[in-house]
Amino acid sequence: MKKKKFKFWMLFVIFAIIELPFSLNLDKTLHIGTNPKTGNFSFWTTSHPMTLQQKIEEEFQPDQYLKESGEHGSFYGSEKLYDAFENFFGEGKAVGAFKLIRVLIVVDLVWLFLAFYIRKALLRIPSKRQIAFELVYSFFEDLVVDTLGKERIRFTPYILTIFLFIWTSNMLGLIPIPGLMEPTRNLNVPLGMGIIAVIVVHYFAIKHKGIGNYLKGYAEPLFFLAPLNLIGELSKAVSISFRLFGNILGGAIIILVVSSLVNFIVLPVGLNLFFGLFVGTIQAFVFTMLSLTYIAVEIND
Amino acid sequence: MQGMEFVAKAAALLGSGICMGIGALGPGLGEGFVAGKACEGIARSPENANLITRTMLVGQAVSESTGIYSLVIALLLIFST
Numbered sequence: 332m333k334k335k336k337f338k339f340w341m342l343f344v345i346f347a348i349i350e351l352p353f354s355l356n357l358d359k360t361l362h363i364g365t366n367p368k369t370g371n372f373s374f375w376t377t378s379h380p381m382t383l384q385q386k387i388e389e390e391f392q393p394d395q396y397l398k399e400s401g402e403h404g405s406f407y408g409s410e411k412l413y414d415a416f417e418n419f420f421g422e423g424k425a426v427g428a429f430k431l432i433r434v435l436i437v438v439d440l441v442w443l444f445l446a447f448y449i450r451k452a453l454l455r456i457p458s459k460r461q462i463a464f465e466l467v468y469s470f471f472e473d474l475v476v477d478t479l480g481k482e483r484i485r486f487t488p489y490i491l492t493i494f495l496f497i498w499t500s501n502m503l504g505l506i507p508i509p510g511l512m513e514p515t516r517n518l519n520v521p522l523g524m525g526i527i528a529v530i531v532v533h534y535f536a537i538k539h540k541g542i543g544n545y546l547k548g549y550a551e552p553l554f555f556l557a558p559l560n561l562i563g564e565l566s567k568a569v570s571i572s573f574r575l576f577g578n579i580l581g582g583a584i585i586i587l588v589v590s591s592l593v594n595f596i597v598l599p600v601g602l603n604l605f606f607g608l609f610v611g612t613i614q615a616f617v618f619t620m621l622s623l624t625y626i627a628v629e630i631n632d
Numbered sequence: 633m634q635g636m637e638f639v640a641k642a643a644a645l646l647g648s649g650i651c652m653g654i655g656a657l658g659p660g661l662g663e664g665f666v667a668g669k670a671c672e673g674i675a676r677s678p679e680n681a682n683l684i685t686r687t688m689l690v691g692q693a694v695s696e697s698t699g700i701y702s703l704v705i706a707l708l709l710i711f712s713t
Contacts, residue, residue: 392711570697577700580707617693624690 347597354594383591390512390587391580393426427517434514438499467491474620478627486626489531493524494619501579501611505603513611515579518572525572528622529564536629571621578614582606644713648706655702662695 359376366375381389388396397403404410406426416425452458457465471491472484479486497515504513514520537545549560586606590599670688674681 573704574693574697574700577703581700581703584707613689613693617690620686620690621693 343597346600350596354596357595383588386591387584387587391584393430394423397426398423430510430512431514431517431519433510434500434503434512435520437503437511438496438514441499442495471619475623478623479630483630486623490619490623493528493622494615497524497575497615497618498612501607501615504579504583504611505607513579513583515575516583518576521572521575522568524618525568528571528625529568531622532567532625532629533564535626539630567625571618575614575618578610582610641713644709648709651702651709652706655699655706659696659699663692666691666695 356376358380359378362375362377364375365372368375385396388399393406394403397406403413403426406429407413407416413425416429417423419425420428449460449464452461454461468487468491471494472487475487475490476484500514500520503511504516536548540548549557551560583606586599586602589602593599666688670684673684
């Protein structure tokens with residue numbers, strides 16, 4: 332008897348068949364208890380039909396959505412608490428800021444935990460986990476040595492920190508838990524990191540060239556072009572952060588729109604693989620590579 | 633939604649479509665060109681494949697930024713009008 336070879340695409344067909352009955356009931360909530368209509372103790376469902384526009388607004392502008400539907404008290408438990416948080420964070424930012432801070436804390440906790448986990452395992456004869464992390468470290472060390480030169484190897488921790496933070500942030504979008512989103516989807520996070528990168532560039536430019544030569548650099552090639560040079564320096568921070576923000580936000584919107592069009596059957600997995608895993612890794616790498624290149628342009632002669 | 637507001641919303645949606653369509657042209661051409669050149673480079677000197685791929689990715693990301701700007705503008709047009 333010949334054994335039938337297992338085909339990879341059969342997995343997707345099986346998933347589709349399993350998901351089909353669930354996907355038709357996506358807009359319904361299951362309750363257990365006494366049914367208010369009949370008075371019997373049983374399972375019963377209520378339906379909340381949502382349009383695509385409402386789904387997008389709930390995902391990307393949670394405060395506006397909750398206020399329009401009048402459920403803004405339900406997020407914090409009471410409307411009084413919501414008002415208190417709104418006074419603290421600002422008008423219309425109570426839920427969005429809370430969600431952002433929550434995911435940022437998740438990213439920080441992941442790396443705090445991993446740091447202690449690795450520190451425990453440091454040995455002269457390396458264990459498996461130590462080798463895995465040393466591989467990542469030495470890859471970025473080689474990158475820094477290639478771009479900046481052997482004597483500036485101490486930039487490695489900064490560069491590696493940027494990469495690991497952005498990469499972990501982008502990977503958070505892959506976890507299907509409600510409320511977990513990429514922190515980089517909010518413009519404030521990439522913009523803050525872009526400003527940090529530009530400040531680092533200018534600090535080391537002044538340290539390397541001296542303040543006189545640094546200021547003279549703005550008057551090149553002619554002295555009245557100084558405002559243009561200044562705008563060029565500012566646009567570094569804007570372009571580096573908008574690139575990351577636009578990629579992640581665009582990917583998230585495309586995933587949401589396409590997967591609600593196909594009723595969340597199978598296709599979101601492939602979309603998450605491309606926009607979450609591939610684009611997230613590439614953009615994290617590009618952010619670190621560009622901040623490294625900006626430093627190299629100022630420091631190398 | 634009445635009168636002028638309706639017209640403004642319709643114009644914003646149309647504008648965002650045109651913005652995304654034209655804005656995607658340039659980065660698409662540029663990235664394809666860079667990838668093709670990188671292929672030629674790797675075929676000529678396979679020992680430099682790592683360096684070429686890294687430089688290609690950074691170059692593509694930089695040329696992609698105009699497309700990302702048009703995406704941000706299109707999103708602003710859709711959501712803020």
